[in-house]
Structures are given as structure tokens and as C-alpha cells.
Amino acid sequence: MEHLRLNGAYWGLTTLDVLGKLGAVDQDKVVSWIMQCQHESGGFGGNIGHDPHVLYTLSAIQVLALFDKIDVLDVEKVANYIASLQNEDGSFAGDIWGEVDTRFSYIAICSLALLHRLDKINVEKAVNYIVSCKNSDGGFGCTPGAESHAGQIFCCVGALAITGSLHHVDKDLLGWWLCERQVKSGGLNGRPEKLPDVENGGISDRPDDAVDVFHTYFGVAGLSLLEYPGLKAIDPAYALPVDVVNRIFLGK
């Protein structure tokens, strides 16, 4: 999955930081590679030569945040690229080809918040669109009317958290639905009656499946949130270590 490399960089590097081992990485090399992934539109592609998409733009910003190097960006340019993808109804497209999904709402909001440029979008409309994707089980789907799914829920709740709009969430109901994702083995599935992704050992999606950086990241992040000793605290809304988020928002 070479083209998703920028995502992989984010997963891998954030994991390292949570484990306290980010110092082992050649920061300049990574930053220079990231900047090569930037397209003339301001957005980032998954790897050098790939088309821009918000998915990779957020990863780029997040990795730069880890290294406290957001200032290498032309912040205006990146922010404008993201803001240009907001639709009339408040939703966001992933790129110029128009796919709409609440994942992209989260990405836009998270990216712009990290860049201190949330004012470039209509936050109220963005929030209203996310709320329109809320379901009767308390969860959220990718578009209005879509079934609740744990991944989408993370995105929607994260976006609502960042914009101070968590009062739209029925915390008890959603909390219960999310707790129901835990199955007997201890793992968590994404939706009712689906198979769980289990955090285990070197970390794959479930025991006996191959490990990969994606699941390793989520496993370590999960352990951090459960206050597993020896891990840095991770912020659940920006999906970055708490000290990185505090540095960005609460000042040095």
C-alpha cells in the first residue's frame, strides 16, 4: 500500500512518540519527504507524485505537529485548499472529485484547528451537517441516513469535541452502544454482530492475523487511553500526544 505512505508515517511516528521513542527518527528527512508530497493546490498526496486529498493533508499536518514543525508550511495555502472543499450544506468533499463523508468533516476541522484557521470555514454549518448524520442509536454514519459505525463515530465525535459541540451527543446512549462493541474475547468490533479487531502482542487486527502499522497505532493509542503505564497520554480528539496538543493550543 505504498500510496498510503503518508498515513503510515503518521501512524508509525505517533506510535513512536507515545512510546517515548520519537527521538530515534531523522526528523529532517521525514519533513523533507512530506513536503515533496505536497501538490501545487496546497493539499498533500499519499506519496510523492500522488494526487492531493484531505486524508493525507491531515496526516502531513499531524506529523509536522509531532515535530513542532508546522511553521515549514505555507499555512494559508494549505488552509485554503481544505476550506475550498466545504459544500453548501456544510459537508466536506475529500478532494476535487467530490466524495462526501463525515470522515472528511473531521479531517477538515482537525486540520484547520491545528493550523489555527478554523475561521476559514463555516463551522456552524459543518457542525449541523455532522449532527444530521446522527442516528437513533446515538452513533453517527458517513452521510445522513447511514448506519452507525465506530470509525465514523470517532470522526464525528472528534469534530464535535474540537468545535465545542459535544452537547449534540447523547453521551449515555452512545457510550452504551460503544461499550456494546466489546465482545467476550475483550476485543472491540465496529458495529453490532461484526467480528472484533483485537489488540494483541505485536498488534494486528485480531490474533493470528499479520501485524501492521495501522493496527499497531490503534492498539497503542487504546492502551494509552486506558492509562497503561509507560505510555504518553494521547489526546482523543486530535489523535496526537497530549503534550503536542497542549503546546499548540495552550501556548509554550
Add this chain to the structure above:
Amino acid sequence: MHGIPRKALTEEEQGASSLKSAKLRDLQSQVLHFHHNKIYTEEAIEISAKLLESNPEHYTGWNYRKLAVQYRLDRRSEDGVDSESIQSILDEELRVVENALKKNFKSYGAWHHRKWVLSKGHSSTDRELRLLSKFQKLDSRNFHAWNYRRFITALKKIPDEEELQYTTDMIYDNFSNYSAWHNRSVLLSNLMEKGGKQYDKENVLGEEYEFVRNALFTDPDDQSGWFYHLWLLDQTLKQEPVFLSSWPPNGSNLYLSLDGRLKGQQSLPILHFQSKARKFPLVLYFSEAVEGVSSSTVTVEYQDGDSLLWTPLSANNFGFSQAWLTYLKFPDEVPSSEALPVKVTIAHFPGITSSKGMPCSQSCHISFSVCVTSDDQEHSEVQSSHRISWKEENFKARATQSLEANLLHSFSKLEITKENKPSTPKWSMEIISTEIAHCRELLSSTNCKIGKLTLARLLMAHKTLISYGIPDDGTEVHYEDILALYQDLMKMDPAHICYYEDGYTLVLLKQLTSNIESLLKHCDRYQESSSPSTNPYLCVRLNGLSLSRIGSTEHLLWVQMLDLSHNELRSIEGLETLQLLSCLKLSHNRLCSFTSLEPLKKLKYLEVLDISHNEIGAHSIDTRRYLCSSPLTHAVGGDWYFQKFVDGDVKLNNHWDAYLLFKDLNLVQLEMIGNAVGDERFKAFLLKLMPELKWLDGEKCR
């Protein structure tokens, strides 16, 4: 990696695998080359198909193909439009998508490409539905397929009724189809909203309860049916917001003073309000969060009728709240010879709406009166220089015949006239009772946790409907039964014990505040023995009840002194509505952070706070960080002077949450010993933040 087993590859397998990777990399670099150089020859496009059919995640490849399609369509229209050619170009795309989906039917890129092609027209509804059928047979939960189905039905304007039948078929095929049930709820919501006799709410809900009952009785442990049942319950109980209570209470006479001195028979503290600022709060409490409370929807007839500013008492300062606050000025004439009447008319229609969109269409009135005690001449030293010790010996139970008891009794009678009764239809009570009976029947043969939880919810709903004035239909519902259900659930399902503790707490608080006798058992008079000249408080004591959260505050708006110590509180959401709170004890609870104390920022009269023996600072993760206003939630304005305040002291950098909390509190006394924060530097920080603070952890601090 999903579906790829973890095992070491043999040498042969490794060889084959790296050959495959090399081939793939080659295809990828070719496609990127074509893309950057805008090469759209037949061979190039065919190569991109090879790439995408084996690697549907290659999103740039799909973009390339879109550009290729546009290029070919543009070229065709230059040469003259030939519909069949356009059709063949688009069909080719659909074929590639189908092959890609065979490789990975969850590929976002593939599904989106198909939608993009469909948006160009020239497509066949039947073909799409047949494709969907195929995929949904393979995996009836594939949410990409369900989303695509919604896309097609919208594009081709397939009526909701047809789609409803489709969900019926899917459900009959397999009851455990959460996706089908979910879709059904979306379709029925639309149909009921559109109106029409066939989709009248009462009929629809009646039929649907029967329909889902089959699923529930067939497999009680399957969640799908139960979540649908929850949606039905939600629809059944959806009603207009109702005004519940106020402070000052309806029919009361309030004594106002500047300095807290009570005179003679006016010695009942719960009727007395003191404020140097010469204003008193007016709080309105609704059955659910509403917006739109303002001087145009609520009229207050009092003195010269200034335009009042109403603010929502919600933690995040957002437009919706159950409790709303304004301030009224003390009567101008001092001393007032007569009590001044105040009449409040609530809910001029239109205006007040619930967060679910239901308007408050019924208006009601409350009246009370105020007078000012004439103590200006004897301006003695204010009583705030003594310390509240919370010692057990200072508390004395109140008798049922006491003055306070009578007062509380009158507070609890909210006079809503007959025409102000809520508009919930009778059939909702019938449905609830029927469902209670069915649920009990099911639980008599299976011990099913969701069933038990549903029964608890149904029983509470029954009680709530009665409290809103729907006549009791004879179904027996006792709070004890509901509490027992939650206790069962805690034993059956310990993984979710916190959820059930919360449910239990809310029912317990409802039971406790449901009548005067039970509430009175928790009301003690508090008199500080070391300073007998100070006024006594009526303290509500809810300590030691294993409470995990706050509830039923509509009955407690009058409370000035509250003991919530020795409970399991992780959150104090709801306390912001108790505007009169002046002394609050939260010691020996499970509060984990300063952010969890955010509701206290709304309590303008809070002077004495005990948060000792909690867990503040003991956790690496602050789970309430996003439930309060801060720069993280973009909810803090220009008053964020934290850096200036901390003045370069790096050790205090982590206390931004304490800064946010305490800068808005005017505490005189604070106890916080027994938490994981609180060294000397931190205490100095607090003293700087709260210039009024006189007592910290039992010691005089100035």
C-alpha cells in the same frame, strides 16, 4: 492486516510475493506517468484498469480514469455525439469498478468512482439494483452497499415505500440485520414526516412494535431488534417540552436583603436571599433542553418591566439548555411595606423549541412575591468570616411538621392549570403499558440483559408520562422494581457497570425527590456551633448513596447548602442549575480533574467548596477535557490570560484547567487535601487567582 494470516512465508512464497510487488510497483509508476503527462491512449487506460482491479486502493488511479473519461467524452462530442459510444465508455468504467469490487468490496475509491459515473447519466436502475442485490447477498451488512443503495434510490427517485418493502424482505430473511432495521427507521421517519393517513404515527408504531416483537422473541440476545425497539420508544415518547419548575417557586414569598441578616419570623433560610448587588436570580426549568427563551417568549410583570437577558444554564454555554436564568432587581422602594408581586408568563408561541425540534406551544404562568428586609441601618459585619466545618454535630434533622417541611411542600406544588397540561396523546401510554407486559413475558423465560435494560427504560417512561399528567392506566410501576432491575444488570453485565450505576442513580434521585416525606429525610438544619449568631442553613444531605451522577435538579432549585460527599461522582453535570448553592461538599468522590468541575463556574453565589479526597491529578488521561470550555474546544474568548498569569513558571503550565476553573469562582473557603495536586506552588497560584479566598484546607490564608 485484515484477513491476512500471521505466519512466516516460505522462501517460495517470499519469491512469489516480491515478484507480485515488483509487478505492482511497475504498474503504479506507469499509471502515475500517464496521469502526469495526460496520456489517455487505449493502452494506457487498459494498464490503469489492471492496476485498479488488483489494487482498488490506488486513489490516484481512479482520478486518472475520471480524467480519461472526461477526455474521451469531450473528444467524442467534438466529433459529433454518438450516444452508444458514450454508453460504452461509461459501461467500461462500470465493468472496471465491478472487477475492483470483486477484489475488495469495501473500497471507497471504487464505490465513489461508480457514483461519479452514474452521475453522468445513461445508467440502468435495474442493473444497479441487481449489482446491489449480489453484494448484499454476499454480505448483508456491507455499509458501502447500503450507502450506494441510498444513493441510487435518491438518484432514480425510487419511492420510500418500495425500499421499505425491501427492508421487510431482508429482515424476514434474517432478523439479525442491523443495517436493514436501521434503514427501515430512516425510511419510516421520512414517511411519517411526509404525513398521509397510511403513515399516521400511531398506526405505524403499533405495527412496527408487533413486527419487531417477532425478532425479539426469536432471538432475544441479538441487538438489532432491541435497538430498533429503542428507536420506536423514542418515537413514542417524543413530545413537546414542558415547563417543570422554577426558583423562586410558584406561590412563594421571598425575603431579600443586602447583608444576610434575617428578622424574626422571616428566619427560614430557604426563603431568604442575600445580595449586595441588589439583584436576585429567576430560574426556569424545562423537561428537556430547549432554545429560544428570551424576553420575547417569556414575559415578566414586575416593577417597570425592563427587557431581561436570559442565559442558558448549560455547561458549554450553547443555545440549548433545560434550565434558563435571568436576574431581577431588588424592589426600588426600601423598606417595602408590602410584598411586590411578580408574574411570569412562559412560552409565548412560537419561540421555545426543544433540541429535537418540538415547539413549546402551551404557555403557563407562575407567580411569587418579593420584599426587602429593612436592615440597612444596622449594617453589621457580614457573616462570611466564619468557616463551615461540616461537622456531624452541627446537623439536626427536621421534623415533618416543621416550617421548612411546609414550605417544601408548597414548593413542590407547581400550579399548572388544566389548559396547560402537556399534549402527549393517550395512545403513547397504551403502547408503553403493552410493551411493559410483553417485555415482562419475555424476561420470564430468558435472562436477557438488553431486555432487562429495555424494561427499566419502559418503566421509567411510564412514570414520566404520569408525572406529565397522563392518567395512570393501572399498570403497577414502583421505583423499587426499577432499582432492582439495575442491580440485576450490574451483576449480569459487570463490563458495563458504570452505565448501570448511572441509571440506578438517576432512578434513586427521582424516587428520593418524588415526594416531600422522602426528601425531608435528607434535609437537615445546619448551624455552625462555633458561631451561633450566624444564620442556619437547610442542608440537603445526599451523602453516602453511591450516586454516580446528578439528577432531578428540578426539585432542588432552592438548595443553598448541599452535601454530596462519599459518593461515586465522576461528573457533576446538572449542578449548574442549582443557582442558589453557596456551600457545596464534594469530598470523597471520584472526580478526576478540574475540568470535571466546570459546572461550578455557573454558580455565582458559591463561597464554600470542599473537593477534598478525590482523584484530581491522579490520572494521566483527562476524560472530561472536551466537555468544558477551553482553547481546545475553541470556546474561550479574549479572557485567556493564562500565560501572563503563570508568568513563565513552567511548573504551572499544566494547570491551565485549574486556571480556567478558579478564575471564575469567588470562593471564600476551599478544601482540596487528598488529591494528587496541591503543592505549595499550586496553592500560591490559587491564592493569586482567588483574592477573596480566606480559608484553604482548614487554615486561614491571609
